[in-house]
Amino acid sequence: YARYSKFVVRGVLRNGDLLNSANVICSLSFDRDEEYFAAAGVSKKVKIFEFQSLMNGMVDIHYPVIEMSSRSKLSCVCWNSYIKNYLASTDYDGVVQ
Structure with missing residues (x-):
């Protein structure tokens, strides 16, 4: 059960x-x-955001630090917990990048 x-x-x-x-x-x-x-989804883009800028709440619209495009809608994104700059994504066509 949840905490x-x-x-x-x-x-x-x-x-x-x-x-x-x-x-x-x-x-x-x-x-x-x-x-x-x-963040990834139906926009066919993986967007990287700074966490602290979102938590500050000073601005209404947050722009990504970087965007990476895909050919299909994205279903999942996961950051490597050991190597900081490794990020994997999967799309609706079954491609893992």
């Missing part, structure tokens, strides 16, 4: 283009040191 019984909103990620409302995030993963997190 916590409810969620508390600490920050809001308004992700994506203002003209494109179909921008669902399917997966989220933190890097080893929890400085960055990767």
